[in-house]
Amino acid sequence: xxxxxxxxxxGNGACVQGALYAGMRFFAxxxxxxxxxxxxxxxxxxxxxxxxxIQMEDELASMAAVIGASVxxxxxxxxxxxxxxxxxxxxxxxxxxxxxxxxxxxVQRGGPSTxxxxxxxxxxTMQARYGPHGDYTAIAVAPSxxxxxxxxxxxxxxxxxxxxxxxxxxxxxxIAHSREIITIPEKGEIELIERVKATVPPEKFVPFEMTPxxxxxxxxxxxxxxxxxxxxxxxxxxxxxxxxxxIGPKLNKLRDKIMNYTAEIEKLRxxxxxxxxxxxxxxxxxxxxxxxxxxxARSAGIKVGCVQxxxxxxxxxxxxxxxxxxxxxxxxxxxxxxxxxxxIRRILPDDVEVHSVLRYDGEIITPMQLLEKLEExx
Amino acid sequence: xxxxxxxxxxxxxxxxxxxxxGSGGQGMIFASVVLGEAIGLAEGKNVVQSxxxxxxxxxxxxxxxxxxxxxxxxxxxxxxxxLLLAMTQEAMDKYYADLKEDGILIVDTSLVTSVPTDKYYxxxxxxxxxxxxxQIMVANVIALGAIAALTGIVSLESITNAVLSRxxxxxxxxxxxAVEVGYNEAMKLKx
Numbered sequence: 001x002x003x004x005x006x007x008x009x010x011g012n013g014a015c016v017q018g019a020l021y022a023g024m025r026f027f028a029x030x031x032x033x034x035x036x037x038x039x040x041x042x043x044x045x046x047x048x049x050x051x052x053x054i055q056m057e058d059e060l061a062s063m064a065a066v067i068g069a070s071v072x073x074x075x076x077x078x079x080x081x082x083x084x085x086x087x088x089x090x091x092x093x094x095x096x097x098x099x100x101x102x103x104x105x106x107v108q109r110g111g112p113s114t115x116x117x118x119x120x121x122x123x124x125t126m127q128a129r130y131g132p133h134g135d136y137t138a139i140a141v142a143p144s145x146x147x148x149x150x151x152x153x154x155x156x157x158x159x160x161x162x163x164x165x166x167x168x169x170x171x172x173x174x175i176a177h178s179r180e181i182i183t184i185p186e187k188g189e190i191e192l193i194e195r196v197k198a199t200v201p202p203e204k205f206v207p208f209e210m211t212p213x214x215x216x217x218x219x220x221x222x223x224x225x226x227x228x229x230x231x232x233x234x235x236x237x238x239x240x241x242x243x244x245x246x247i248g249p250k251l252n253k254l255r256d257k258i259m260n261y262t263a264e265i266e267k268l269r270x271x272x273x274x275x276x277x278x279x280x281x282x283x284x285x286x287x288x289x290x291x292x293x294x295x296x297a298r299s300a301g302i303k304v305g306c307v308q309x310x311x312x313x314x315x316x317x318x319x320x321x322x323x324x325x326x327x328x329x330x331x332x333x334x335x336x337x338x339x340x341x342x343x344i345r346r347i348l349p350d351d352v353e354v355h356s357v358l359r360y361d362g363e364i365i366t367p368m369q370l371l372e373k374l375e376e377x378x
Numbered sequence: 379x380x381x382x383x384x385x386x387x388x389x390x391x392x393x394x395x396x397x398x399x400g401s402g403g404q405g406m407i408f409a410s411v412v413l414g415e416a417i418g419l420a421e422g423k424n425v426v427q428s429x430x431x432x433x434x435x436x437x438x439x440x441x442x443x444x445x446x447x448x449x450x451x452x453x454x455x456x457x458x459x460x461l462l463l464a465m466t467q468e469a470m471d472k473y474y475a476d477l478k479e480d481g482i483l484i485v486d487t488s489l490v491t492s493v494p495t496d497k498y499y500x501x502x503x504x505x506x507x508x509x510x511x512x513q514i515m516v517a518n519v520i521a522l523g524a525i526a527a528l529t530g531i532v533s534l535e536s537i538t539n540a541v542l543s544r545x546x547x548x549x550x551x552x553x554x555x556a557v558e559v560g561y562n563e564a565m566k567l568k569x
Contacts, residue, residue: 008415008427178454179411179427181418285454292453300386367453375383 005184011175016041018153025051026076028065033117034173035107038079059084063091073220079105093132101160119362120173123336140168140313146180158193174285214257267310276305283309293370333357395456399441400465405518410442416540516556523560
């Protein structure tokens with residue numbers, strides 16, 4: 001039985017399988033390299049299980065459709081890359097303020113603008129945190145293997161349902177297009193989280209009710225509940241407000257429902273950190289170069305470890321501080337001109353050296369590059 | 379790379395890196411997926427398959443890599459090849475430098491005329507495909523049979539099953555024969 005579930009899949013294919021496992025029943029998108037296979041796979045699989053796939057006229061409409069489907073009660077996802085991700089930002093902001101669960105897969109490629117359609121990048125790291133205008137708290141997860149892509153996509157759906165918020169899956173071209181063996185888990189092996197549904201009589205329903213954990217039970221359109229959804233800052237009834245006493249609590253709600261529960265969201269992979277004096281810190285495909293470099297350096301007797309962000313946002317300030325507490329030096333690898341490194345610098349004491357290995361020429365950072373930097377800073 | 383750090387590195391991994399290269403249309407990507415499935419599913423090893431995307435995949439030299447290990451594969455891309463299959467002169471010229479000094483070089487000698495070393499296995503994959511099978515498009519499958527014979531990284535049975543599971547209906551016999559031709563011709567070279 002288990003043998004049957006083993007498959008050689010691309011990261012993009014594993015993303016589709018993970019989404020289906022998590023209960024995705026709606027996908028709207030506008031295919032774009034290097035994310036196209038996510039749309040293709042969803043188009044093939046969803047109709048077979050009673051789901052819906054729509055290719056929209058552009059990314060603005062795709063994101064709007066995803067939000068609409070979720071408000072109607074379906075687990076929804078879209079997948080895109082650089083230029084499409086930029087176009088989606090306005091409606092992703094709409095999903096933040098309307099507290100609509102959904103999953104946005106961004107298979108990162110080089111930019112800005114049309115940039116490098118077939119080349120790897122991590123230059124949307126900050127966009128995944130601060131893409132739409134305004135104040136809100138973002139959640140983003142980042143797989144580094146094909147198997148990870150399956151489980152992190154499931155986790156993205158779980159987090160979006162749990163916190164009523166959009167969740168970004170920050171993939172990159174290397175993982176998206178590499179094929180690896182994955183074992184698709186049996187139903188029930190991974191816990192699935194469903195949004196808390198409204199149970200009160202419709203006349204008592206408060207769509208943005210201030211509950212103790214700040215997540216409001218959600219009704220789906222068509223279930224008999226009447227409610228208003230707007231991008232304007234709104235009161236608990238969902239109607240726009242200009243009252244300071246209502247604006248503050250709404251924005252605090254967007255932050256606190258996530259930031260008070262970061263233990264449920266944080267995820268780091270920590271390897272070879274026993275007695276490590278130096279750490280490679282990275283996420284996504286770069287983490288695989290870091291692991292390779294660290295294991296080679298360990299074979300040469302150098303005490304180097306690896307820390308990988310599986311959750312990139314919210315940034316794990318306290319946990320990372322603790323994990324790196326024994327390190328004198330940190331080497332941060334990323335496929336951009338320096339983004340996540342500033343977060344790491346922000347949380348570490350001044351006497352810890354923070355070094356960068358940056359690459360933004362469309363190629364992946366190699367273990368050799370990291371080892372050369374290691375030798376330089378030793 | 380002459381520093382002390384690099385001198386002291388000891389690699390204990392059984393990592394094996396293969397590159398199948400040729401030109402667009404020779405089925406290098408297909409062959410690499412079949413090889414990945416044979417090694418990963420039937421032989422139970424870890425594999426990472428990757429391929430060239432973008433303009434270089436359309437015409438010109440095209441490549442597909444398979445990294446194999448019994449341990450977790452950290453770095454997913456090829457670093458220094460243990461095996462290079464070159465199906466065209468252009469691929470030969472472009473990728474030979476990526477092959478380890480003691481790496482295995484397999485060349486389609488019906489299309490490659492100049493090989494920069496005398497340590498290689500030469501087989502006329504394209505000519506064998508035309509004359510033995512009657513279709514040049516199975517040259518890639520013949521090459522897979524040869525890789526199985528020359529490396530032992532995958533058994534004849536596993537690679538045959540993997541080819542057949544992806545072969546279009548009605549082409550099973552030709553594909554099965556193609557694997558066998560490649561395997562048998564390569565075994566002759568091995569002696």
